[in-house]
Amino acid sequence: xxxxxxLVRGINVGGKNKVVMAQLRQxxxxxxxxxxxxxxxxxxxxxxxxxxxxxxxxKLETFFAVHYPFIQSFSLLxxxxxEAELENLPDWWSKDLARKDVLFYTEGLDVDQVIxxxxxxxxxxxxxxxxxxxxxxxxxxxxSYYATAYHKKLIKxxxxxxxxxxxxxTFDKIGQMLxxxxxxxxx
Numbered sequence: 809x810x811x812x813x814x815l816v817r818g819i820n821v822g823g824k825n826k827v828v829m830a831q832l833r834q835x836x837x838x839x840x841x842x843x844x845x846x847x848x849x850x851x852x853x854x855x856x857x858x859x860x861x862x863x864x865x866x867k868l869e870t871f872f873a874v875h876y877p878f879i880q881s882f883s884l885l886x887x888x889x890x891e892a893e894l895e896n897l898p899d900w901w902s903k904d905l906a907r908k909d910v911l912f913y914t915e916g917l918d919v920d921q922v923i924x925x926x927x928x929x930x931x932x933x934x935x936x937x938x939x940x941x942x943x944x945x946x947x948x949x950x951x952s953y954y955a956t957a958y959h960k961k962l963i964k965x966x967x968x969x970x971x972x973x974x975x976x977x978t979f980d981k982i983g984q985m986l987x988x989x990x991x992x993x994x995x
Contacts, residue, residue, distance in 0.1 A: 809842070809856045813890065814868065815883040815912055816851030817972035825878045825933040827851075839871055847985055851882075852978065854985045861886065864974050865915050881914040881970045882968070884940055887986040897944065898937045901976075906950040907975035909958075922967045929957040942971070 819827045823941075829846040832853070836844045837973050841855040857864060865884055873877040901908065923938050931975040937944040947953050962968060975983065 809858055811854065811856050811887040812861075812864070813883075813982050813986055814851075814853040814855070814983075815885075815972045815974065816853065816879055817880065817881045817883075817914065817970075819845075819851045819876075820849040825876075827876060827879075829966070833928045835871075835875060839867065844932065845985060845988070847981055848978075851972070852974075852982065854988075869915070878960060881917070881972065882942070883912040883914050883972055885912075889941060889949070890983055890986050893939050893941050896939065898935075900935055900946055901937065901944055903946075905946045905948055907947040908979075909945050910939075910942045911945060911962075911971045912974065914970050914972060917970050919965065921930050922971070925965055929961055932956050934958055952990050 819825045827849075829849055833844045833846055836853065836855060840859075841857055844853065844855040846853050859867070861884060868882065868884070872882070913922065922943070926936060926938075926943060932955050933948045933954045935946045935948075940967075945958055947956055947958060
């Protein structure tokens with residue numbers, strides 16, 4: 809059995825694309841996923857499965873197309889993926905920065921193109937690390953945040969609608985949730 813985190817982009821944000829987490833948990837259980845849990849209402853779903861990742865991706869794409877057509881991108885990572893990523897994080901990720909986010913690559917995204925675009929940005933009081941699961945982005949100062957490439961340029965980039973972003977606190981919680989096998993919702 810492998811434990812997975814399914815990170816969905818753009819649900820329950822600003823009153824749009826509403827998804828009832830209890831209903832989604834039930835539907836995913838009926839789809840054959842086990843020990844389905846959710847964390848907050850913003851698309852963090854955890855489950856266990858014996859199916860290979862490629863089959864799960866296809867199954868989830870079909871499921872979302874039928875039941876939640878507004879969900880067009882998601883990231884699927886295993887506990888093993890997450891733990892491998894932790895091993896390679898830069899030192900600055902553990903420091904107390906003003907803001908830290910992970911821009912998770914979604915299934916089917918042209919990761920090389922995303923890296924090329926982000927590498928072309930002139931960073932202002934910020935730092936990036938390209939991981940296997942996503943881009944780790946740190947902003948050093950709240951005062952300079954609005955001048956950063958993250959704030960000024962990222963949202964305008966073509967790939968922006970195909971990534972799903974989580975802050976450092978949620979990234980840590982994803983790790984905790986991947987280690988649990990309890991049923992039910994944590995919130």
